[in-house]
Amino acid sequence: MDLRQRLKNAIILAAGIGTRMVPINTELPKGMLEVNGERLIERIIKQLHEANIREIYVVVGFMHEMYDYLQDMYHVQLIYNPLYADRNNLYSLSMALNHLNNTYIIPSDVWLRKNPFLEKSTTSWYMITNAVDDNSFVRLNRQHELCLIPKSKAGNAMVGIAYLHFHDIERIRSQIFSLIENDKNKSAFWEKALCFRDRFFIPAKVVDVHDVMEVNTYEDLRELDHSSNQLKTDAISIISKVLQVAPEDIVDIKILKKGMTNRSFLFRCKRKRYIMRIPGEGTDKLINRKKEANVYYELADHDISDDVVYINPDSGYKISKFLNRAHACNPLDKDDVKKCMAFLRRFHKMDLKVNHYFDLFSEIDFYERLWKGVPSVHKDYLDVKTKVFSLRKFLSRQSIHLSLTHIDAVPDNFLIVNNGPREKIRLIDWEYAAMQDPHLDIAMFAIYSMYNKKQIDSLIDTYFVGECSEIMRVKIYCYISIAGLLWSNWCEYKRILGVEFNEYAEAQYEYAKKYYKLASNKIKNYQ
Template identity: 55%
Template sequence: MNGIELDILKNIYLNQECSQRTVAMNTGYSLGRVNKAIKVLCEQDYINDDLQVLSKGAELIVANRPHNAIILAAGYGMRMVPIGKNMPKALMEVDGEPLIERLIKQLKEVGIHEITVVVGFMKEAFEYLIDLYDIKLAINTEYADKNNLHSLYLVKEKIANTYILPSDIYFFSNPFSKVEAYSWYMISNEQNDNSNVYINRKLELVKTHDQSHNNFMVGVSYINREDSIQLKKRIEELEHDSKNKNAFWEDALFDKDRMYINAKMINAANVVEINTYEQLRELDNKSNSLKSDVISIISETLNCRKSDIENIKVLKKGMTNRSFLFEALGQKYIMRIPGEGTDKLINRYHEQSVYKAIAGKGICDDPVYINADNGYKITKFLDGVRPADSNDDKDIRRCMDKLREFHNLNLEVQHIFDMYEEIEFYEKLRDTTSIYRDYSTTKANILKLKEYVDKHVERRALTHIDAVPDNFLFYTDETGVEQLQLTDWEYAGMQDPHVDIAMFCIYSMYDKERIDKLIDIYFEEKCSVQNRIKIYCYVAIAGLLWSNWCEYKLSLGVEFGEYAIRQYRYAKEYYKIAIEEMEKLNEK
């Protein structure tokens, strides 16, 4: 039987003494479709001519009766800025009720009492549900690195006559039932450009690259015992292929480009997916979850209503911060919210003093708002911005011109960025032995470079420290001219300006030929041998510094891949290069 026939069988089972017209009204199918389906059901002895369910039909319904539910609630909810940082999406409130509690209640209303919630981010916040609703928690420890395929993999053995659902949806009326006749995946009749599936005439869900007629995937599914065998097998296969760590669990429902279970369509008016602050505000503008010091700060700073803050979009997660774009009163802005552990890494009072020192100097736009107590910062958004390309000679020359211009200002602040002290600082932060087996030898070698560096520092001035290609921003001004500014001054302090050259090199992961070329561009072919060796020393010292930084961030669950090991390689390799060059210099 197809999905239509099974839907009609289910409806007849739930509504005894009904007519074909009543069935049509209940299911939304045309009277012609209902009539055709009833003929098939009668012919196959599932019902009789009086629309009474026979034993064969009842057995099918009983075999498919819902048994349990799995709620996936492990993720960060990154798009919920500015409130997702301190609260899981599942606990956002609508009409005073957390989303997940409403879903649990709706499941229990239809007799589903065995409920497992897979948690990860802020897992402790869900503990109260165990006592309040007698649910079980499953812990996903890899929620930061893997998508919800891994969450379902952890509880896959529970799948058999099971509802699987996300935790960030709100149903106005209960979508669950005491009776199910077959496996299905829920979509709405709303078209959605972000979806990659559509429902065909056979009520099948099919993948497509044409996004003009796609259906919104609600994320709720019902999997009966028979189909659970195939699903669990597919989950296992996908989980053990490393390329699928960012996969959604729905990928396991597809056989090539077609779902092997039926689609179940619901009216878009009955469901809301809450992925953003604005979606929550639209659903319930009085929700307690909307209360945010970030939104209050924006409103007060820009002298606008909270409702004027629109089009909030999370930006790419940076190495240190989480930032989001928003609009207010016709102007676009970027709000910076410090990332995990940032309070231990950055002195915001030092950063604030740096912005005072560079204010009005044409190096970068002044912040609209900056607060040293919490690290929040608001800046105007620049349209058409692109970061410098470290492999483009024209970009590199403009970056070095800008860097030289900044250094020649000889600005001063009261604090120093001491790379050796910072190495010690990060060692203490990570509070464990280095993952590199020869770390103590490498560090001892780096310490040997201090004498040469100190001897050859010509001057100290305000230095950016994080002068990497991503922080050189090209943009087009109102006159159509491409401009360049240097942004992100969190680490800036008094230091030898030549440190900035080394920082640009190691972030770009340059080899020695490219490093020498960059030095020549900055110095306009006039770099002394002594300064070149000193920059080699800075490459080595900075390499160890940022290697320690990466190790600390790794302890927080943040991985930087190749960048991390390359920094350690710079420490070892450029120590040798610097020593060799010193020896050559002494021989002359």
């Protein structure tokens, strides 16, 4: 028998953040979850060992250091994926292509009742269950083939486990190389490499739904092992205490769209829905939670912000009531923008006060210091920074009235609530709020919306109802340039932490350069 037919190895994919696993994913990676006192990844490794498979590679990324002990305990080899936050598991598998040869591909978040690796495999296969899953994109046909189906259809639950026979390896390698070269596939699952026309080119292996479980959510884990230690998270404990309920009363836990600063999840408790915010990577350095809490105390009873049930000024954990029938402002919808600018103008006229100030230039320097000597990705950064800072002289000559300013007044933070005949607007996420020129909020809205100059001028006219002086407009151009550099520096810090913002980051740097030039040319008229 050909040696290649006898030798088998395994690649375990364990790099992802597992965003659907909130709130557990803030504390440990999914492979480290315990079911019946046993970690998922250790159970997989033991099952592989039972099948005499000792050559095991684990692709790690998020909290990768937690997997280090596996090297000594089980003699596995770790492969680090530095782009785990910005790429899906297709990229993780691409990092282990040289090890493909009669290989089992296994996600780290599955629990297998029976050991599927003990069976002799002479051909490639992909594992599905006999359960129906709305999130699947394949369905088993009569020829035992896995056919691709439209998103609107339900298919067979996909487990993510496969055996790749050496006869198919070159084809799969070629597919993966081709896919990862296209940036459109950065969110693709590795199974895309198995697709050929309208089906997978390897057959299905069907197992009973009770023999395998993918642990994707907190409630998946609770269903599998209601006494698991990982169910006792800080977030769940806080919710239980604040709302005075048992952990079992906290249901329908769902990840919300990942924010740029935090991770938040939606949950239901006693027929009411809430949102819990958990601070994201590095936010302890970026946000002063005590100052944020003071802002919320100042906003109380003003019908401006979300309805906060709990906020911890030390950890930043926050629980707020969910706003039903609400949608975020669409920056391309003129009616939405008009409503939000009118709301913003009314808020600014309230002239609320807090005891802390947001210094734009100091914050730019602060984010730069967080890079800890890592050079900017922009070769002309020092020149651009010098030019942007030169705008401070013009601003110092302007008569600026300071009041509570949101600072992060981006479209996503304006919620338009359609609750009965009366429509209302709420402005959420006050983490950066402080005393500043309230007109800075206009600049922030514009640059997050990726507006061009025509759209920016229209936004300014909407806020001021057509009564904006030319010098006021130039001041806002200055803020656009300064804020562009501010958030560009913020993005560079997040990049160092492994979180990429790509198009947004590049756009902010371009705003810094373009609007410095525009503002400085106009400032000459006032000298």
